[in-house]
Every structure is written in C-alpha cells, then in structure tokens.
Amino acid sequence: MEVALSKPVKTGKPKITLTDDHGAPQSADIKLDSLDITGNRAVVKFTLTKPDAKLWDLEARNLYRLRFEWPTGRGASVKTVRFGFRWFVVDGVGTDALLRLNGKRIKLYSAISWGYWAYNGMWPTKALSRREVEAAQALGLNCLHAHRNVGKHDVFTAQDELGLMRVMEPGGGRHAIGKDLKPGESLNEADQFSRDFMFEKCVTMAKTFRSHPSLAHYTLQNEIGANLQNPDVQRVLKAIHDTDPSRTVILNDGFVKRGAAQAIRGILGTIGSINNATTSIAGAVDEQTAATGEIAQSVTKAARFFSHRFIHLPTTKHTETTTWQSAGSWLWTIPRPNAFSSPNCW
Structure with missing residues (x-):
C-alpha cells in the first residue's frame, strides 16, 4: 500500500x-x-x-x-x-488446456465496451453502470473489455456485485511505446511527452483498479503490433506488472497477425491454495499473492495462444514455466499458459 x-x-x-x-x-x-x-x-x-x-x-x-x-x-x-478473495489458474497446457476460476473450469465470453456513456459521454451514472453489466449477462457474456476508455469505478463496483469479469486497457495504450529509433536518433519533445503521459496513465490504471476482484488482467491495447526490440515495450509492461503483481499483463489481443511478436508479463509464484485462502496485500488490496515475475516475451508460438479476442492469460498459481523461442528472437520464460478453449478460437 x-x-x-x-x-x-x-x-x-x-x-x-x-x-x-x-x-x-x-x-x-x-x-x-x-x-x-x-x-x-x-x-x-x-x-x-x-x-x-x-x-x-x-x-x-x-x-x-x-x-x-x-x-x-x-x-x-x-x-x-x-x-474479494479469488484466483485464476491455467491447466493442461499442450494437452487439454483450460482456464479455472477458484479451481473450477471457466470460459470467458467477452465483447468490447467502448466506454461512451449517455448524458455526458465520459462516465456512467450508477444506474447505467448496472445496465451495462446486466445487458452483457443477458447476452450470455461473462466478461467485458474496457477498450477505448479506461474502466470506471462504478462499473467495476457493479461487476463485483453482480458477477462479471473485466479485461482492462488504458485506452490508447500503444502510445506508451515510442516510435522505433535509428542509432543516434531521439524522440522529439511532443513524442516524448505523449509516451510518458501514457506510461503514467498505465501505472495509475493498475494502482486505481487492482483491488476489484472482477478485474481479470491487463492488455496494453487490442489489435496492435510492436517491435520487441523497442525498450519501451518492456518498460511499460514491467511498470504495470510491478504495480499489480497479482495479474498478467499482455501486449495485445484481438486480430493479431499470425506469427507477429507478442509480449506477456506473468507471475512466477504461488497464489494461495483452494483449501487455505491466503492473500498477500501489496499496493492497495490485491486479491492474490504479490510475486516477482520475469518479463515474458515470445513470438510465433505465443501468438497462437493469444491472438484471439476471447483468449486470455490469467494469473497462475503454478511455479512451472514453459520456454518459447524462434529464429531471431530472445528466449524468455513465462508461467505455463493455455491455448484456452472457446467457440471463437481457431
């Protein structure tokens, strides 16, 4: 805290x-x-x-x-x-991969919430917050994405109370990654301000919402690509994860080009036990054990796991890791992820 x-x-x-x-x-x-x-x-x-x-x-x-x-x-x-006390795990990597919430299998069915609200366009009333959650549930969804605008506390409160998950984007998160520079080049003043502003917005997002149990994980931005050689990619993912070690941070999701680079920052460590709910509180009131993670980056194979809108990498209680490598890329380790089952996969 x-x-x-x-x-x-x-x-x-x-x-x-x-x-x-x-x-x-x-x-x-x-x-x-x-x-x-x-x-x-x-x-x-x-x-x-x-x-x-x-x-x-x-x-x-x-x-x-x-x-x-x-x-x-x-x-x-x-x-x-x-x-709230709760955790995600991923099981059966490479065999029968699935996602679990508190030990029970769950599939995430999600859609984008554009975050534009009646009356003022910027934030919802409490009544509108509940209507968004109830409308999503009426459509058979159990999750929504905050995409163009960062989430709102009233909406998260409704989700915590009514039971709906949320994947969080800061809105325009790609701007935390400056343009690729050639040797000897530097960002101009305007580009540097834009990058640093979005960087602080991403950190503040994690500080602000990390105590909500309905928050599943963070995605920098839907449907983007980035050069993993650009140090800004690691910088912003690490900053978000350091602020909220209890959740996974993903570079991008949605319609990512096959074979495109992906970056993930996950958890290495144990997040409680189904028989002994133990919570380490770090930062605000995080629902899961805070643990130091390694920056997790991969290319071709990771893109297969995370290149679909309805596939998400949650936090994991396993300490086992899987390594991925492809030509010309770095070799990194991440907590074992899942090729999650969903009607919208493959």
Missing part, C-alpha cells in the same frame, strides 16, 4: 482491520512485513491470511473490506478498500 502523507512522519504503526462487506469485523492473521517512509510517502507491505475466507466468483460475489488506519489514535487517516 502506498500512502501519501500531508507532512513527513518518523513514527507510528498502521492498524489494519478486515471486515465483511457490511462492516462486521472478521478474524484474520494480518502481518506487517515492512514500512518504508521516505519524505511524504510511505510504502506499507503486509500479508493477510484467512483460511475460512469465502471466495468471490461469478455466482457467489463474496466481498470484504480492509480498513487501513495510520497513524492510529486521534487525528488518524483512515481508508477502507473493498476487495
């Missing part, structure tokens, strides 16, 4: 309390791992363990709240964040 302070402090210990969605205190083992204070900014890392946690899924939308108080006592600042 990152805390902005109105003035520098040297002492004090945060108090962290778990409640249900109605504010009733819940028993949990909460351990403060570290507290780093630099100037007017503090970074707090702590681990919350609740073996009897009720999991969030599309049918049973069990939600909790985490109350963060610091410094404690009179004059304390308090922040309450809503979240």
Whole structure:
C-alpha cells in the first residue's frame, strides 16, 4: 500500500482491520512485513491470511473490506478498500488446456465496451453502470473489455456485485511505446511527452483498479503490433506488472497477425491454495499473492495462444514455466499458459 502523507512522519504503526462487506469485523492473521517512509510517502507491505475466507466468483460475489488506519489514535487517516478473495489458474497446457476460476473450469465470453456513456459521454451514472453489466449477462457474456476508455469505478463496483469479469486497457495504450529509433536518433519533445503521459496513465490504471476482484488482467491495447526490440515495450509492461503483481499483463489481443511478436508479463509464484485462502496485500488490496515475475516475451508460438479476442492469460498459481523461442528472437520464460478453449478460437 502506498500512502501519501500531508507532512513527513518518523513514527507510528498502521492498524489494519478486515471486515465483511457490511462492516462486521472478521478474524484474520494480518502481518506487517515492512514500512518504508521516505519524505511524504510511505510504502506499507503486509500479508493477510484467512483460511475460512469465502471466495468471490461469478455466482457467489463474496466481498470484504480492509480498513487501513495510520497513524492510529486521534487525528488518524483512515481508508477502507473493498476487495474479494479469488484466483485464476491455467491447466493442461499442450494437452487439454483450460482456464479455472477458484479451481473450477471457466470460459470467458467477452465483447468490447467502448466506454461512451449517455448524458455526458465520459462516465456512467450508477444506474447505467448496472445496465451495462446486466445487458452483457443477458447476452450470455461473462466478461467485458474496457477498450477505448479506461474502466470506471462504478462499473467495476457493479461487476463485483453482480458477477462479471473485466479485461482492462488504458485506452490508447500503444502510445506508451515510442516510435522505433535509428542509432543516434531521439524522440522529439511532443513524442516524448505523449509516451510518458501514457506510461503514467498505465501505472495509475493498475494502482486505481487492482483491488476489484472482477478485474481479470491487463492488455496494453487490442489489435496492435510492436517491435520487441523497442525498450519501451518492456518498460511499460514491467511498470504495470510491478504495480499489480497479482495479474498478467499482455501486449495485445484481438486480430493479431499470425506469427507477429507478442509480449506477456506473468507471475512466477504461488497464489494461495483452494483449501487455505491466503492473500498477500501489496499496493492497495490485491486479491492474490504479490510475486516477482520475469518479463515474458515470445513470438510465433505465443501468438497462437493469444491472438484471439476471447483468449486470455490469467494469473497462475503454478511455479512451472514453459520456454518459447524462434529464429531471431530472445528466449524468455513465462508461467505455463493455455491455448484456452472457446467457440471463437481457431
């Protein structure tokens, strides 16, 4: 958790309390791992363990709240964040690949939400937020893409409550990748500002929405291509993943050209257990264990897995890795992905 302070402090210990969605205190083992204070900014890392946690899924939308108080006592600042315990895994890579939510098989059926709203065009009312979710469910979908505009809290709140997944794009994320430069060239002032602005937007997106259990993963932008030799590709994917290590970050999806380069940043590490729901809270209230991942890039074979609009790489609890390589490319490792089953694949 990152805390902005109105003035520098040297002492004090945060108090962290778990409640249900109605504010009733819940028993949990909460351990403060570290507290780093630099100037007017503090970074707090702590681990919350609740073996009897009720999991969030599309049918049973069990939600909790985490109350963060610091410094404690009179004059304390308090922040309450809503979240849910849940995880994705991928199984059967290379044999009978499928995707699981909380250990149960799930297929994602999705469509793009363009993010233009009645009345003002920029953000929805709470009623419109629920109507979008209910309309998607009436069409038989269990997921939507935020595409041209970054997601909105009211929509995510509706999805958390009604049970609909969301894939997040920042909107125009490709602009976080500057143009390819020849030796000795540099970006002009306008291009550098455009790249840096979108980079910060991507990081802020992950900080803002990472506590919503309905958020599946991040995609930089639908239907784009990028030169993986351009260091901006790694830079922005790594920044998003460092901000929210609990989710996978994908360069592009949709109608990606066969054989085109793909980049993925995934997780290496364990994300809890179906019998012992353990959650590590890093940043805000992330629903899954924060783990350091390796930048995952591949070319030809990865494009086969991720070149369809309805195929998504979720976070994985497996520590096993698969390596991919093709002529002229780097060799990287990623958590074992799936060629997910969907009526719109192949």
